[in-house]
Amino acid sequence: xxxxxxxxxxxxxxxxxxxxxxxxxxxxxxxxxxxxxxxxxxxxxxxxxxxxxxxxxxxxxxxxxxxxxxxxxxxxxxxxxxxxxxxxxxxxxxxx
Numbered sequence: 001x002x003x004x005x006x007x008x009x010x011x012x013x014x015x016x017x018x019x020x021x022x023x024x025x026x027x028x029x030x031x032x033x034x035x036x037x038x039x040x041x042x043x044x045x046x047x048x049x050x051x052x053x054x055x056x057x058x059x060x061x062x063x064x065x066x067x068x069x070x071x072x073x074x075x076x077x078x079x080x081x082x083x084x085x086x087x088x089x090x091x092x093x094x095x096x
Contacts, residue, residue, distance in 0.1 A: 005040040013054040018093060021062040030089060033060035041083050058085040059093050
């Protein structure tokens with residue numbers, strides 16, 4: 001069975017997938033987190049209707065890496081194109 005993300009939050013018309021990391025080395029944690037999120041999103045899409053959600057986000061959160069790297073912009077744009085979800089890589093998860 002493929003690795004899946006750590007959790008999902010849903011409220012009103014918002015859908016958020018969450019992958020929590022605690023690694024402190026290079027960008028391996030980002031690559032692994034992205035793969036886990038994509039696996040989970042693909043399973044979700046195969047079984048649920050995304051049309052009811054106006055906001056779709058996926059977080060990779062790492063409390064060991066509080067500073068966001070701007071080099072991830074291309075990765076985040078590609079993730080959005082491939083999944084329809086906005087990828088956010090940071091140390092906190094914001095719900096608004």
